[in-house]
Amino acid sequence: MTHQRSLSALTRRAAAFAVTAALLLATAGCSMPLFPDGSEASPKASASPSASAKAQSTKGSDAGDKSNDAGSATPQASEASAQDKAKAILATMSVEQKAGQLMMVPLFAGNGATDVQSLVQNDHVGSVLLLGNWKGGTNAVAQVSSTLQGYTSGVGLLICADQEGGQVQHLTGSGFDTMPSAVKQGQMSVDDLRTSAKTWGGQLKSAGVNVDLAPVAGTVQTASRSQNAPIGALDRDFGLDATGNGQHAAAFVNGMRDAGVMTSIKHFPGLGGVTGNTDFTDSGITDATTTLDGGQIEGFRQALQANPDMVMMSLATYSQIDPNEPAAFSSTILNDYLRGTLGYQGVVTSDSMSAAALGSIPAKELGVRFVSAGGDLICIGANDYVRPILTGLVQKAQSDPAFAQQVDQAALRVLTLKVNAGLAG
Template sequence: METAVAPTTEQLTLEEKLAQLMFVRMGSNLPPIVTASDDEQRVAELLERCPIGGLLLFNGVWPHVRDSLTRLQAKSRVPLLVSADLERGAGQQVGGLTVFPHARAFAQLGDQAESSLRDAISITAREALQAGVQILFAPVADANTNPQNPIIATRAYGEDPAEVARLVAVVVEAAGQAGALAAAKHFPGHGDTSQDSHDGQPCVDRPADELHACELPPFRSAIQSGVPLIMSAHVSYPALDPTGEPATFSKPILTDLLRGELGFTGAVCSDSLLMAGARDRYQSEGQMAAAALLAGVDMLLDLADPAAAVAEMAELVRSEQIPEARVNEAVGRVLKLKAKIANQAPHADPIPAEQVQEHKRTAAAIAKAAIRVVSPAGGAPPRLAPDKPTTVVLMKPFNLPSDPAQQPLAAAIQQRIPSAQYFEFGPDVDADLRDQAVAAAQNGGQLLVAIIAKPAAWHAFGMTDPQRQLADDLAQLDGAVIASLGVPTILQDFPAAVPKLCTYSDVPDSQTGLADLLCPTA
């Protein structure tokens, strides 16, 4: 498979250079749900009008997405950089490929953390490249120092900046060795926020010395490891920029701090510019894109109308409100990434199905190994006997259109205990179903209460009040076991004597791993 050669900056017109800074989503896992391949025609038509720099892939399906991306690359005069949020493996955005547990799970593996993470990233990069994706929007380099953080939480490797820095370096190195491009995010640190930047404007109001000590070490580690991209945060840091501008639009943060003080020479990409933390500040996408570019952003992610933004920015360049030298600098960094990818060995041969299955077995083993008994402190996990009446109650903080009819925990438990009764509650607890669940749990036997406590864009974090009341009532019953499929902090207020476990993730393998621990088969 031949790869087109990226042109030089001098070979592009002003509009073409500006278009190279635009990265547009392909596919969607939010309503209305669209697979990446179903979105191919729209992207192809856009390429005829606006030679964008790359794509943000959502909701791909293997192997169809590979074919779609191959056709789009052939239509584009300048090679496309294709990126995706792959914090949890290529299967996070390409159905059929491997899904790994959240980052926090790897931090539980002790001496095996680095080797397991290196294996996971190598697999992720290989599968992504086979699918046509070159940029992994990973690692999350945020130290999750705020337990109430609604958007980082289990996506971070932990709370300790030094520990996060160590694992971030592993990700950057493993991705590079596999031929993919890592992107450390969200600079200068999203771990101490209590608000989701997707639907608001978070602020981290800490002194500069604390920010340097708590937020920056993982990014320093990423830079020292040769990370080619860093993603900005739509978060304000008054101690770093007294104007209150979010990092994405802050020259003191992206140019003076990131490039000047930390010495980063790679490309800076914005977080999604559809997020409220960015779009609500400007009257047009062109104005927003121009502000980000002037602050130090090289790659403008997730614009709704890139052609209009290019036209508006071109007028700003011609009127000298945007220096063309800044445009040339940014497009030069984008073209350098494209040249780097083009010079690597092509990944033309599909991964054999048996190899993908081996990858998935690796992911399952990691997910199970990460599960911990957190109360009473440590010790062996409790056991659910296959011959006793068993009730399972699962709570999830929000409903997604992509959710299965039942979470994987249901089948995993019922496979081992066929008579187990399973009840699942979304954020609104149905009164009749609640009464049925409580009655089943009160009927003696054994009870598992599982709580999904994970971050997700534009969604609530943690239990709703009705869920919390139900969980509190169930925790008082004899034989209760409580499990968090996410952060351990949600377990803190339950009675100390109740056995508690944490999987640090809600991916299917984490749920199945929990069932394996609680009711192991012979």
Template sequence: MTPEEKAGQVLLPSFAGQQVEAQAAAIERLHLAGSIIMGDNVPRDPQGKVDLASMTAINQRLSEATAADGSPWPGIVAVDQEGGIVARLGAPLTVWPSPMSYGAAGNTTLTRDAGQGLAGELAPLGFNLDFAPDADVTVGPGDPTIGARSMSGDPAAAAAHSVAFSQGMLAAGVLPTVKHFPGHGSVTADSHISLPVQNAGVEELKGRDWQPFRAAIGAGVPMVMTGHIAVPALEPGVPASLSAKTYAELRGLGFKGVAVTDALNMGAITKQYPAGSAAVAALAAGADLLLMPADAAQAHAAIVQAVTSGTLPKERLDEAATRVATMMVWQGRQARLAAPAGSAAPVSAKVSAAAVTVVAGNCSGPLVPGAVRVAGGGPGDKERFEAAAARAGLQVGSGPLVSLIGYGGAPAGGDVAVTLDAPWPLQGSTAPVKVALYGRSDAAFDALAAVLAGKAPAPGKLPAAVGPYPAGTGCP
């Protein structure tokens, strides 16, 4: 491969809206590894649902562009599909609850089934890589960014569920990505906006944040994402995604796969590294795949120039491009499940039913009489609750007040407080009955309504401490 081809092989950019032909032309011109599909790239029908035929056609067109070079391996067609708040694709594909549901349910077989179910619906659309699962260990309310994207606040549980989910995805033929090394669940700033600082020492990180990554590496995951987090104990002021010492620690855990950066167009990077300098710095530090550079052509030119001038060793670019190509050769040989859109809905329902957690309140019998009122939540939440209540035989319009608390919501009063994302607001709630649901799907609301009506148990346990309620709180 020429230096220009190698430089393209380490770049995975995004594109704007429906500019598919412009992206295909850029892939061919710059020899790019492929594309990531973001929310604004997803075609939708008049009802706002994913247009499956159009999505498949877009992914096919992008794949054809990567094949124009004659490479014997498939191009990358990636997406961010974790479940919960990070889901670029919605109905008619299965809607999944927040990943914290897996930690609350505590069943790794179910977690593996979910990973396979989610990935199995991506594969027939042409996706071959998903930036999931999130392996971060949350520290609770002090974690403003990851929250319910984390599977657990317990490092061993986060490790077990991250591995199980990854293995399920691989069984469907889609590459997983464990993220965000060296751990984003224990920092108090959002790297989309600024550079968070991880003040823990290396030994503390090894004992907590790195446990899931060590387990995933031991299980043979193909890709690990580095986060935009500064770790003074490793390299003060430098984002981990651009830090040679961070990549050395990652490789020291035995990792031999592809190290991918978090998106290079995020505030933590663009404020500090102008033009194509972030791409060159990340490669020089040890990254193999550069996700979403702010300007792909600029990043490509900067890499070629750095290799030509000798400021970036040719061997480093060779190593990175070889790792990416090797991973895709391997992926191309895997059998792929072709699961119809929505076919994993029973698994999603099973996850929510196993995860729903009564943090305060009775563990047997109905939690409400035959009628309830409902308030709060985000768009569509009240309507979904009302429909689920009707299916469970509950009237809506009188009786105890159920307060729904959505993503980032404040603590609420009423008679029953229900968090639909991270459970942290329950610690400040004055409601006598407190329930953590970890999801906003129809199936999650069905699980909630069944528990409220006394028709189903609430088997879930808090996967992280919530104020006075320790991890593990829940019904026996």
């Protein structure tokens, strides 16, 4: 089941509320929520990584301070040499190839790798997200991952999954542990969580998955956890205060890095202050409490100390920061604050561009608006959005030199990440 733009906003909103109320399993993020029995619900996508990014923020937690002993997920080169190699690759690319590197497309459980073969080989798509309930275990996923990588030439794929734990774990079966919810992970010490995350990361790596679109670094701000549909109601946060959440997020990032797997903290600047799930509704998704000088932002400051490979942007709107744009389209939040004030220079990914929160925006404009705000990797959770978004990027870059330069900058960040991860150069 996908979101169709032919549905009216009213129909889509009603359908979204029905699904959310019935299941209470809507996972915000570039991910697909699952029914309680594990069958697939509406396709949604989740986020993505930047291995060489260095966040220069305020004092770090103990977990964050340990990040420097591990470096990037799979360190291959210094930052300067990695970027030089990425620039050399970029110089050989057409506009279409550059745009393809900014795309993360879905591959649903039960479908073969051939479903995205043409996108990878002919449209130069550079990232694939495994969505749905993949029950076959590590060996089955590894076969798919290997086939996908075989479609590439020169620059490998980011193969991503949404493995947070609890109700958000899309890869299961032999070889994959059943991960506890983030709230239960929050009851661990940061050292124990790092050790567990290394184990879970090793399982992903054995399956050929090189990016985990996790962890959630936000903090619930609503009066009760159940009122916060995207995070609190699903136990997707660590269940602590902002500092504790950030320290545990850093430990998760470091553990995954220890296993050679990249991560994406999400959903910046936090989904803890909204009542609606952006995946399924365009109502209740304005946060009136979050500011840039405290609250749940502190969780992200702490998590950034671990130098996560990616940061995923929220699709909610933050009236105290930028009341006019969702965070993913806000240059104030993304470019000025995340990149400028916090100093994060790595890959920034979007939450799912096929989410109901963005249903009033033509699909062709979605990627353009994200890249214009300073974003890099466009996460897509529904197949029918892929072609319009890709076409929009290419046409805008061909007609607008300033936007073409932004595409170059975004592609350079993605390629630098891939060089550091041993996927290019």
